Amino acid sequence: MTSAHARVSRARAPSTLAPRSLRATQIALVLLGLASSAHAAFEPVRYTSSDAARLKDSYLLEPQSAKQIYYDQLGWSDVRTDPYDSYPYPADVSIDTTKNCYVEISSSMSRGYYNLKSWTPAQASGRNSTRNVVVYLTHEGPCGACSSLHDLAAYMKHIDMQTPSKRCGIAFFWSFDGTKTCLKSRLNLSDRCAAVWAYNIFASRKSTQNGGALQICTQYLGGNADSLDPIVDATGNPCDPDPATAGDYPCLAKINGQPACDDSRIWTAGSPFRINACLQADECRSGPVFKLYAGRTRRASGLISSIPRPETDPVTHFDLIRRASEPRRWDKWMWRLAWRRLFGDRFN
Secondary structure, eight states, rough: OOOOHTTTSSSSOOGGTTTTTTHHHHHHHTTSSSSTTTTTTTTBBBBOHHHHHHHHHSSOOOOOHHHIIIIIIIIIOHHHHHHGGGGGOOEEOOOOHHHHEEEEEETTTTTTTTTEEEHHHHHHHHTTTTTTTEEEEESSOOOTTSSSSSHHHHHHHOOOOOOHHHHHHHHHHOOOHHHHHHHHHHHOOOOOHHHHHHHHHHHHHSOEEEEEEEEEEGGGTSHHHHHHTOOOOOOBBBTOOOOHHHHHHOOOOEEEEEEEEGGGGGGGGTTTTTOOHHHHHHIIIIHHHHHHHHHHOTTTTTBSSSSSSSSOOOOOOOOHHEEEEEHOOOOHHHHHHHHHHHHHHHHH
């Protein structure tokens, strides 16, 4: 964890950094999303289990704005409703790429409370210049069910989330509730986030013709093939959007009108970022709906992944971790509680 990483972790408004060096201002602009040239050069950060524990133990399970995200932004008020039913394959999923997900903390909040906001970088910068308010970039792209700091801690702790999720899917093959409970237990995900993961597993289990990856992934269920072995299914490439070259199962899913897997490096032979056919099918077919509803991905959060990625978004979380490590101060509600225990209502 270098000092350079620490300097880019807080989404400060550029105006508040004016007295600092030009380099510091440039770093802040990149963090706020006003510049993107650093994407290719950014090295994802490996956080420690202690970092993850500080976040998990210092903030509430869900932000105060959770219902606003689930109900208003995603239209997902009932966790029992499968998001994939709203986007039958091949769907064109709309994701507002002009916005990122930010953590908002104000001095009026009791310790551990926070809001999540889907803002443009300009909106975040303006809010961050407000007195007694601090804003942190937590991941690129709009907020979703996995954007909480509880889930960030889980993503930090478990670099390999693929293996436990695959085991949960196999162990509870016919049970959504069992799969979700297993994901919460093994990965310590929040309830809504675990639900998105479980729905993703069930969507990928559908036949390939219906947008799933059943035929393609069958060969990996027994664990006989390396999960990163660059094998393309003999019947075609499940990520290639071009029916002329993809074979039997082209990927017709889209995000904002563009092929879901527009980065051909994950399915091109000879690419160091090429992943096996099962992961290709899951990412290109089930991935768009997962990205919309989950919000947070490892790549968008600047986290190391067990799956090789071409680039990782320039996001770090050290300032937020440091804030979680500060000595616990007595907030107003704690003073009131202590007063009532000592004196009751005799002086009211």
